[in-house]
Amino acid sequence: MLNFARRTRRGLDLVLSTACALMMAALVACVTWQVLSRYVLARPSTLTDEASRFLLIWLVLAAAALCTGAKRHLAIDLIVGVLGARGRRWLELYIDVAMTGFAFWVMLIGGLRMMSTAAGVGELSPAMQLQMSYVYAILPVSGAAILAYCLLSIAETLAGATPGSAAAAGQGE
Amino acid sequence: MENYPALVLLFSFFFLVFTGVPIAFSLGIAAIAAGSMILPPEIILTIISQRMVSGLDNFALLAIPFFVLAGVLMNHGGIAAKLIRLAMVLVGRTPGSLGHVNVVANMLFGSISGSATAAAAAVGGVMSPMQARAGFPPTYSAAINISSCVSGLLIPPSNVMIIYAVTAGNLSIAALFAAGYLPGFLLGLSLIATGFAISRARGYGSGERAGLGDILRALVEAIPSLLLIVVIIGGILGGIFTATEASAVAVLYALVLSVGIYRTIPLKQLPAVLVEASVTTGIVLLLVSMSIAMSWVMTRADIPQTITAALLSISENPLVLLLIINLVLIVVGIFMDMTPAILIFTPIFLPVATSIGMDPLHFGIMMIFNLCIGLCTPPVGIALFVGCSVADVRVQHVVRPLLPFFGAMLLALVLVTVLPQLSLALPEFFGLYN
Amino acid sequence: ADVTLRLAHNLSQDHVLAKTFEAMAAEVEELSDGEMHIKIYPNGQMGETKDVMAMMQQGAMDMTKGFYGELQAYEPSYFVFTVPYLFQDDAHLERVLHGALMEKLNEASSKKGFFNLAGYATGTRSFYANKPINTPEDLQGVKIRVLPTPTTNRTMELLGASPVPIPFGETYTAIQQGVIDGGENNITTYVSTRQFEVAKVFSEDKHTVVVDFLTISTKSWDRLTDAQKDILLTAARHSEESAREIYQEDVVAARQAVLDAGNEIVEVDPAPFQAAVQPLIDELMADPAKAELIEAVRAEAAE
Ligand code: NA
Ligand code: NA
Numbered sequence: 001m002l003n004f005a006r007r008t009r010r011g012l013d014l015v016l017s018t019a020c021a022l023m024m025a026a027l028v029a030c031v032t033w034q035v036l037s038r039y040v041l042a043r044p045s046t047l048t049d050e051a052s053r054f055l056l057i058w059l060v061l062a063a064a065a066l067c068t069g070a071k072r073h074l075a076i077d078l079i080v081g082v083l084g085a086r087g088r089r090w091l092e093l094y095i096d097v098a099m100t101g102f103a104f105w106v107m108l109i110g111g112l113r114m115m116s117t118a119a120g121v122g123e124l125s126p127a128m129q130l131q132m133s134y135v136y137a138i139l140p141v142s143g144a145a146i147l148a149y150c151l152l153s154i155a156e157t158l159a160g161a162t163p164g165s166a167a168a169a170g171q172g173e
Numbered sequence: 174m175e176n177y178p179a180l181v182l183l184f185s186f187f188f189l190v191f192t193g194v195p196i197a198f199s200l201g202i203a204a205i206a207a208g209s210m211i212l213p214p215e216i217i218l219t220i221i222s223q224r225m226v227s228g229l230d231n232f233a234l235l236a237i238p239f240f241v242l243a244g245v246l247m248n249h250g251g252i253a254a255k256l257i258r259l260a261m262v263l264v265g266r267t268p269g270s271l272g273h274v275n276v277v278a279n280m281l282f283g284s285i286s287g288s289a290t291a292a293a294a295a296v297g298g299v300m301s302p303m304q305a306r307a308g309f310p311p312t313y314s315a316a317i318n319i320s321s322c323v324s325g326l327l328i329p330p331s332n333v334m335i336i337y338a339v340t341a342g343n344l345s346i347a348a349l350f351a352a353g354y355l356p357g358f359l360l361g362l363s364l365i366a367t368g369f370a371i372s373r374a375r376g377y378g379s380g381e382r383a384g385l386g387d388i389l390r391a392l393v394e395a396i397p398s399l400l401l402i403v404v405i406i407g408g409i410l411g412g413i414f415t416a417t418e419a420s421a422v423a424v425l426y427a428l429v430l431s432v433g434i435y436r437t438i439p440l441k442q443l444p445a446v447l448v449e450a451s452v453t454t455g456i457v458l459l460l461v462s463m464s465i466a467m468s469w470v471m472t473r474a475d476i477p478q479t480i481t482a483a484l485l486s487i488s489e490n491p492l493v494l495l496l497i498i499n500l501v502l503i504v505v506g507i508f509m510d511m512t513p514a515i516l517i518f519t520p521i522f523l524p525v526a527t528s529i530g531m532d533p534l535h536f537g538i539m540m541i542f543n544l545c546i547g548l549c550t551p552p553v554g555i556a557l558f559v560g561c562s563v564a565d566v567r568v569q570h571v572v573r574p575l576l577p578f579f580g581a582m583l584l585a586l587v588l589v590t591v592l593p594q595l596s597l598a599l600p601e602f603f604g605l606y607n
Numbered sequence: 608a609d610v611t612l613r614l615a616h617n618l619s620q621d622h623v624l625a626k627t628f629e630a631m632a633a634e635v636e637e638l639s640d641g642e643m644h645i646k647i648y649p650n651g652q653m654g655e656t657k658d659v660m661a662m663m664q665q666g667a668m669d670m671t672k673g674f675y676g677e678l679q680a681y682e683p684s685y686f687v688f689t690v691p692y693l694f695q696d697d698a699h700l701e702r703v704l705h706g707a708l709m710e711k712l713n714e715a716s717s718k719k720g721f722f723n724l725a726g727y728a729t730g731t732r733s734f735y736a737n738k739p740i741n742t743p744e745d746l747q748g749v750k751i752r753v754l755p756t757p758t759t760n761r762t763m764e765l766l767g768a769s770p771v772p773i774p775f776g777e778t779y780t781a782i783q784q785g786v787i788d789g790g791e792n793n794i795t796t797y798v799s800t801r802q803f804e805v806a807k808v809f810s811e812d813k814h815t816v817v818v819d820f821l822t823i824s825t826k827s828w829d830r831l832t833d834a835q836k837d838i839l840l841t842a843a844r845h846s847e848e849s850a851r852e853i854y855q856e857d858v859v860a861a862r863q864a865v866l867d868a869g870n871e872i873v874e875v876d877p878a879p880f881q882a883a884v885q886p887l888i889d890e891l892m893a894d895p896a897k898a899e900l901i902e903a904v905r906a907e908a909a910e
Contacts, residue, residue, distance in 0.1 A: 020451035021444045024238065028428075031235060031421035035414045038771065042748065043764055046755040049232060049772035057229045059238065060462070063455025064197075072452055073195035074460065074558055076551075076569045080193055091193060098194050102201050110222030113215075117664055121719040123680050127755040127772065132680070139222055216665050223665075227658045232774045287780070330780045338801060340650050342621035346779060346801045412785025415777060472652050473667070516650040520620055 002159055005152045009069065012145060016066040023059040027052055050127040054135050061138045065145035068099065092157050100150040107143025111136060178474035182207035182467075186508075190552050196568070197456075200463035200553065201225075208470040221466045228465030229458060232417055233332070236291035237457055237559070239420030242450035243427045244298020244563060249446060250431025250438045252398045257303040259395040262383035269372025271307050272314065273365045275300045276321040280361045283325015285409050287332045287416055289548055290457070293322035293559040295423070301564040309377055312566050316574035319560035320582060321364050323545035326511070327357030327538070333511055337537045340519040344533055348605040352534050352596040356542055356589045363581040371577060397434070401426050453562045460558050461510065468513040477505065477517050491529040495590060498522050499543055506547015510555060514544050531593075534606060538596040542589050546582050549575065610835060611644040612827060615659045616672035617651035622799060623853045624672055624727060624819055625649055631821075631846040638838045645670075663824035664720040673723060673822030676754055681719040684712055687900045689758040690891065691814045691884045692877065695908050700728045700816050702907040708900070722828075723820035724843040727850045730858065731813035734768075735797055736789030739873045740810035743767050743883045752778050752790040761887050762814065766880065775800075782806050793817045794872075795854070798861040803870055812875040814884075821846065 034048035067073050075095075083091060119133035185206040189199035201221065208217035247253040264270035275296060283292035297318035304314035326333050329350035338344040371377065383391075404426055405419050414422060431438045438446065471477060484497045502522075505514050518540065526536040548556040551572055561568050589595055600606035614632075618625045625647075632645035653659055653668065656677045662668040675688040687693065687708075694700045703709060704726035713722040734740045736749060746768040753759050753770040763770040773781045781787045782805040789806045790797075791814070797803050821843055831839065865872060892898045 017448045017451075018444075020455075021447035024242065024447040024451050024454075027235065027238065028242070028421055028424050031239070031418055032425055035418050035422065038750065038769065042769065044750075044769050044771060046753070046760050046770050046772050049774075050755070052235060053230050053232055056235055056238070056458075057226055059451060060229050060455055060458040063451040064459040065455075066448075067452055067455045067459070068195075070452070073197055073456055074561060074568055075193055075195040076190055077193045077567075078191065078569060094192065095194050098189065098202060099198050102198050102205075106201060106205065106218050106222050106225075110218035110220075113219045114222050114226075114661070117219075117661070121664070121681050123661075124683075126676065126680065127760075129757065136226060139226060212667055216667050219665050220662060220667050223658065223661055224654070227654060233777065330783065332776050332780070335776060335779050335801075339619050339799065342619055342799075344801075345804065347804050409784065415773070415781055415784075415786050417777070469653065472648065513652065516652050520649065 002156065005155055005159075008148070009152055012148060013066070013069060016062055016069070016145060020059060020063050020066060023055055023062065027055050027059065030055060047128055050125055050130075054125070054130075057135060058138045061142035062145075065142045065149065068103075068146045069149040089157055093154060096150045096154045096157070100147060100154070103143045103146035103150065108140050108147065111139030111143055115140065178207040178210045178470070179476045179479060181210060182471065182474075182476065187552075196552060196558075197459045197463045200460070200467045204463070204467040204470045207474060211470075211474050217470075220469065224466035224469045225462040228462040233288065234458060234461065236288055236417050236420040237294055238450060238454040239424050240291050240295035241298060241453045241457075241563065242447070243420065243423040244295060245446050245450050245453075246424065246427035246431050246438065247299055247398075247401075248302055249442070250427065251435060252401070252427060252430055253299045253302060255391075255395045255398045256299060257306060259391045259399075260303060261307065262388045262391045266382060267369075269309075269368045269377050271300070271304045271309065272317045272368040272372060272377070275304070275314065275317050276324075276361055276364050276368065279318065279321040280324045280328060280357070281406075283322060284328035284330075284357070285325070285406055285416060287325060287330050289323045289326055289545070289556045290559045291416070291420060292325050293318055293556050294453075294563055295420075296322065297560055297563040310574070311564050312570045313371075313377070313574045315560050315564035315566045315571050316578055317364065317368055318564065319549045319554075319556050319571065320575065320578035321361065322556050322560065323548050324357050324360045324364075326541060326545055327353040327360060329353050331541075333515060333541055333544075334537070336512060336515050337519060337541060340516060341523055341533050341537060344537070345600075345605060348534060348600040349537055351600040351603055351605050352538050353541075354599055355595050356538050356585070359585050359588065359595065360542070360545070360582065363585045364578055367577050367581040397430055401430070456562050457555070457559050460553075461555060464508075464510050464553055464555070465513070468509050468517075471509065472513070472517060478521065481518075481521050485525060494525060494529055495531075498525065499539070499586070499590065502540060502543040503547060503550075506544045506554070507550050508553050509547075511541075511544050511548060514547070515540070532597060534600060535593045535596045539586070539590050542586050546579065546586065549582075550579070551575075609642050609644070610831065611646055612669040612823075612839075613646050613648065614670040614672075615648040615651075615653035615662075615668055617656055618649060618672060619799065620649050623729060623795065623850055623857050626853055627727070627846050627850040628672070628821075630849055631842045634842040634845060635838055638841065639835065643835055643838060660721065660822070663822075663827070666824070666826045668824070669827035670724075670821065670823045673721075673820035675818055675820075676756060678716065678820070678822070679756065681721075682712065682715045684715060684900055686756070686758055686897070687904055688818045689756060689762075689815055690901065690904075691762050691887070692881045693901065693904055694816045697728050697730075699908055700818065703904055704728065704818070706907055708903040708907070711903075716822075717825050720826070721822050721824045723822050724840065725821040725847050727819045727821075727847060727854075729817045729819060729850070729854050730793035730795065731811075732791050732793055732815045732817060733809060733811045733813055733875075734789060734791045735802065735806045735809045737807050739808050739871065740812065741873065741875055742879045749789065750787040752781065752787050758887070758891075759815075761890075762884055765884050765887055766814075767883075778802060779805060794865065795857050795861045798864050803865050803868055807869075808871045808873060809865060810873040810875050812877055812880050814877075814880060 030048050030052040038044040115133045115136045123132040182203050186203035278296045279292045301314050334349045338346045338349050408414050409419050548554045635643050659668050659671040675685040679685040716722045743766045746766050749768050750771045751768045752773045755772045771787050
């Protein structure tokens with residue numbers, strides 16, 4: 001059981017961190033090209049602005065999932081210090097349940113609803129004429145990943161393992 | 174009945190935050206709780222997910238991942254180390270001198286980029302390792318970086334000033350820009366004075382005594398790193414790229430230097446660097462998107478109007494009114510991001526301010542100054558979050574080191590409020606306003 | 608029964624339509640003996656228009672100031688309002704806004720969850736920069752801030768300008784610092800965004816019209832009683848008239864403000880611009896669906 005959890009977590013970490021690294025590199029390329037094309041081309045690129053905004057949305061939500069897995073989100077953990085080991089496990093469970101609820105209802109369900117509304121009316125982006133439902137798709141994807149991390153963490157806590165994973169792949173420090 | 178969403182919002186948010194739920198998720202869940210009181214739950218779920226996405230759909234936000242990435246590259250690539258060496262020999266042994274460098278760098282950088290968060294990411298990313306090496310506690314240097322990064326919103330050019338001028342209607346942006354200089358410098362100076370006093374009392378680190386030879390050697394070695402600053406500032410002022418685009422150019426320059434020329438970062442290590450920058454970006458911008466979702470619920474539930482109406486009915490005395498306005502804005506700044514706060518409160522407060530004889534220019538500067546303080550205050554403040562993330566310190570640990578700097582900022586705010594000339598002298602002198 | 612309609616728009620409160628909507632809300636209140644309310648959220652407090660439209664589809668907002676740029680995302684036919692030099696003058700545009708074509712557009716939009724109660728013509732878009740733009744030659748390589756859509760991009764390309772997509776809020780500093788050379792909009796927006804402080808010459812080539820709408824969600828509309836629908840329609844129709852009047856006053860004031868600032872307003876002969884964009888018209892006419900819409904607009908032109 002714990003072995004399975006560890007493998008799943010490593011797989012998710014790998015997929016998300018690879019995606020983040022690629023998107024970050026693409027973002028740099030995109031905005032650099034936006035500047036260059038103004039001087040190199042007579043007709044500068046008008047798509048890079050929109051492309052980079054959409055890439056940013058994807059990057060942030062993918063990275064947010066990665067941070068959830070690595071327990072890197074900013075939090076004020078004042079009461080953890082005053083609790084005993086048992087209390088800490090209960091607190092850990094409560095926090096994971098709260099995040100699970102948000103990831104499920106807002107990011108997964110709300111995100112899917114938003115996607116289906118946009119797809120239903122065929123909402124297009126102004127510059128690239130891209131289906132907006134593709135842009136919104138990252139929300140349920142990220143929600144599902146956060147959900148998975150939280151459920152893994154809950155399973156680990158219940159099984160009595162040390163909560164939290166090793167820092168996400170690529171985290172040297 | 175009217176006040177229930179406000180109470181639910183406040184109570185649920187504080188409960189969640191203080192029981193250790195990550196701040197971003199606390200914001201989101203509190204927004205659902207309050208939103209469910211004004212709209213059916215299935216609608217509020219979709220709206221919050223939509224606000225999360227469209228809050229991120231903003232080109233100016235790109236400055237955050239890019240400056241964070243540039244900072245990581247500069248630190249791993251030894252570019253920062255060369256700047257550190259130079260700063261150490263230049264500032265000499267004045268108490269807390271690296272802290273003053275941090276404030277001045279933020280004033281310069283923020284002035285040009287017009288973004289507090291970009292300044293906090295760019296300057297803090299480079300300065301915090303420097304200050305750690307000089308013996309500053311990381312929480313203290315984070316506190317300096319956080320409180321000073323907002324000065325660029327007052328020192329022009331500044332996008333929030335444009336938003337205020339356009340929202341207020343028929344206000345000259347050029348005049349507003351001129352009005353920001355003195356209050357912006359006042360803010361910076363008050364922080365430097367505070368830092369000086371604290372550093373002297375606690376014996377906080379400074380640079381080292383150095384001879385002319387040391388200084389020259391450090392200068393020559395730092396030239397390629399200094400050129401980065403020249404490229405960025407020159408490129409923006411020369412109209413080659415916008416402040417947001419400059420952040421991508423900074424990444425490119427740091428990349429060429431550290432991977433290509435110095436070869437201090439092997440290509441193999443690049444993915445790890447990209448992931449490290451992505452993680453910081455994810456932490457900070459998830460908070461931004463959640464706080465935008467929360468602002469929507471507050472607006473839709475008429476929370477700002479309800480609170481304001483109740484408070485403004487207390488008194489008609491101009492000084493009391495000004496005090497109330499400032500208090501409301503500070504409380505609002507604790508929860509709301511700057512742009513929605515300006516959009517919502519300008520129409521509410523500006524008529525009140527002008528009715529007691531306050532100049533719209535003066536009012537705008539006071540409001541922006543006030544909301545700047547809100548950006549650094551816990552539990553919600555984007556400058557606070559970026560500053561903590563780049564310095565890798567916990568939010569609750571910077572609260573105490575931040576307190577004296579808040580004191581200085583509040584004192585400066587009082588001066589800006591009661592001395593209209595601080596705001597109006599320059600625009601009048603340059604004939605931009607009468 | 609009491610009903611409150613929530614109207615969110617992205618205009619500052621001194622904009623023509625912001626003032627118009629205030630008056631309309633008062634009229635609705637009066638006509639319904641205080642039973643119908645319109646609550647207005649100005650300044651983009653609730654989000655950009657595209658976000659508000661998504662909220663309207665969910666039933667979380669009722670009305671917005673629709674703009675063809677955003678309406679196009681849902682119903683491509685709105686591109687007709689972006690075709691350069693298609694409308695002869697304000698009267699022509701007004702006829703289209705109250706004619707058969709508009710009914711067709713509204714019918715199509717209704718399927719996507721909203722339609723327009725009123726249409727407002729607020730002048731034409733022209734170029735502004737720090738030099739006069741008398742002919743397309745003057746635009747060669749000039750960096751102009753645009754809202755990128757396929758039609759506007761092609762228009763700029765044919766005119767020789769370099770279209771740069773700069774966010775609305777960054778346009779002022781981008782012109783000031785020289786990242787871009789200018790923008791294009793109607794004269795009232797040129798003044799209200801204060802961009803006249805940094806771009807000193809307004810060249811009236813009048814390449815496209817500016818149209819805004821009062822857009823309502825079909826869900827909210829269906830919720831109203833027949834009497835309430837009548838009241839809203841009456842107030843909406845009056846709002847078109849008052850918008851026209853306020854706009855005329857605002858144009859006079861804006862022109863005065865521009866001249867007072869020492870700026871120049873240049874009269875431009877549109878003929879060479881019209882000739883330059885002809886290939887775009889030809890391309891659009893090659894698509895039967897688009898040709899039909901363009902012909903429908905032309906049919907409303909004066910003899
Ligand atoms: Na600035
Ligand atoms: Na705050």
